[in-house]
Amino acid sequence: MARSARSKKRKRSKQRVKAIPEEPFKEEPISPLVRKYWLQRYSLFSRYDEGIKMDEEGWFSVTPEKIAISHAQRCGGGVVIGVVIDCFTGVGGNAIQFARMGYHVVAIDIDPRKVQLASNNAKVYGVEDYIDFIVGDFFKLATSLKGDVVFLSPPWGGPAYRTIKNFTLDLLKPKDGYSIFQVAQKITPNIIMFLPRNVDLQQVEELSWLSSPPLNIEIEANYVQCNLKGTTAYFGGTAFGKLDVS
Numbered sequence: 001m002a003r004s005a006r007s008k009k010r011k012r013s014k015q016r017v018k019a020i021p022e023e024p025f026k027e028e029p030i031s032p033l034v035r036k037y038w039l040q041r042y043s044l045f046s047r048y049d050e051g052i053k054m055d056e057e058g059w060f061s062v063t064p065e066k067i068a069i070s071h072a073q074r075c076g077g078g079v080v081i082g083v084v085i086d087c088f089t090g091v092g093g094n095a096i097q098f099a100r101m102g103y104h105v106v107a108i109d110i111d112p113r114k115v116q117l118a119s120n121n122a123k124v125y126g127v128e129d130y131i132d133f134i135v136g137d138f139f140k141l142a143t144s145l146k147g148d149v150v151f152l153s154p155p156w157g158g159p160a161y162r163t164i165k166n167f168t169l170d171l172l173k174p175k176d177g178y179s180i181f182q183v184a185q186k187i188t189p190n191i192i193m194f195l196p197r198n199v200d201l202q203q204v205e206e207l208s209w210l211s212s213p214p215l216n217i218e219i220e221a222n223y224v225q226c227n228l229k230g231t232t233a234y235f236g237g238t239a240f241g242k243l244d245v246s
């Protein structure tokens with residue numbers, strides 16, 4: 001093959017390589033650890049491309065959108081208007097869906113950066129006016145909070161939770177699950193708790209016995225595309241879809 005023809009061919013093949021869309025990791029500061037979550041970005045936020053912002057911890061801990069929508073629907077499906085307190089809001093996945101369902105949301109996170117990200121993400125979904133963001137420690141704020149539903153998605157300890165066979169409630173952070181639940185109960189018995197898929201279900205049931213008479217409880221396994229992503233426990237009026245905040 002003549003030299004010029006060969007070099008033309010090489011040029012063309014180079015061009016072809018260039019035409020393959022680049023992995024967006026060059027544009028976005030995404031670590032290899034987060035790659036797996038980035039690939040699922042539209043199942044975390046369907047409007048991801050419209051300006052959603054995350055940090056590394058946010059990628060691990062945000063509730064998949066389909067599950068967040070189902071949490072919000074369980075709160076009365078927009079028929080009843082009330083206040084939901086999202087106590088560990090992170091990057092806002094749940095707060096946004098509660099607001100879209102017609103609730104007013106008080107969204108708390110101890111990390112100011114998380115609140116910034118959640119507020120940005122709420123704007124993407126056009127619900128920023130329905131969410132009051134608070135930077136603060138839920139345990140310190142709890143006595144001053146009033147709401148119809150408390151939503152708890154406390155830290156599961158990062159992705160390592162998956163390696164545990166039976167995730168007991170003492171593994172939740174920053175306090176054990178019993179303590180977190182007891183603080184929430186002082187606000188309302190209508191509590192939704194989003195927990196790891198491998199959580200000790202017997203312990204979750206025991207939470208309802210912390211109240212006298214025991215609270216109604218309903219436990220749900222949460223799947224996204226046939227993958228078990230978490231467990232939700234609905235207490236009080238949120239169990240069996242019987243919430244009435246009128």
Ligand code: ADP
Pocket residue numbers: 057058060061087088089090091108109110111114136137138139153154155156157158159173174
């Ligand atoms: P996971 O372990 O499931 O990945 P995270 O570590 O992301 O969960 O925790 C969820 C959110 O809870 C984080 O955004 C974190 O800043 C927030 N958080 C932790 N402790 C408190 C607290 N005491 N009050 C309010 N928010 C908190």
